[in-house]
Amino acid sequence: MTGTLTLDHLTITLGPRRLVALTLSIKAGEVATIMGPSGSGKSTALAAITGTLAAEFTRTGRILLNGKDISEEPTRRRGIGLMFQDPVLFPHLSVGGNLAFALPTHVRGRAARQARIEEALASAGLKGHADRDPATLSGGQKARVALLRTLLAEPSALLLDEPFSRLDADLRAQIRAFTFDRARQAGIPTLLVTHDAEDARAAGGPVLSPLGETLPL
């Protein structure tokens, strides 16, 4: 069960409309995909997992992280990392400051924290960029820093909500590979939401519609 995200008969309805019906176990280092058109319920499924589902929706079933039922846990205690369409970096902090913000408190001492940040930047081809203003980064650099920041927080699972959709083709393939590699290396279960079959193929894991149909690629 360690490192597993399980959706156990998770259903979400909005009035009479069933949006989500998923039973799925994602293992550590695996990237599963929920694929469907706009409005089909993909983001709604992620909101249930993070605990941010709007009051209009009704959920049944359970969400388990490492065997523990987190369905009723407050969002901040779920320890789930999230990436959205647009990488959000704090504009008032340097690149290094953005990463430092995410580091967990168990990494103690200035030197140790600095080392973790330098190591993360170097591993992403961004050695020496700690003092940069995020506004001066390219789209690809921003995307990499945003992912580093999310992973430095040591999340128990990673959710990706269309994180590549605003990138042009070349960059998209590059950032997609970087993201999936990092997710696998982090050894955490990852769930990607996309409407793009190429993204789903590249993820390499099971691909389901929000209503739980297995989708051929």
Ligand SMILES: Nc1ncnc2c1ncn2[C@@H]1O[C@H](COP(=O)(O)OP(=O)(O)OP(=O)(O)O)[C@@H](O)[C@H]1O
């Ligand atoms: N707070 C809300 N109240 C009522 N309806 C909502 C609310 N949020 C979303 N919806 C509706 O729920 C349905 C599913 O939305 P959701 O955002 O999950 O779809 P999606 O597959 O992620 O779409 P997209 O790819 O466009 O982000 C849509 O019909 C949407 O209009």
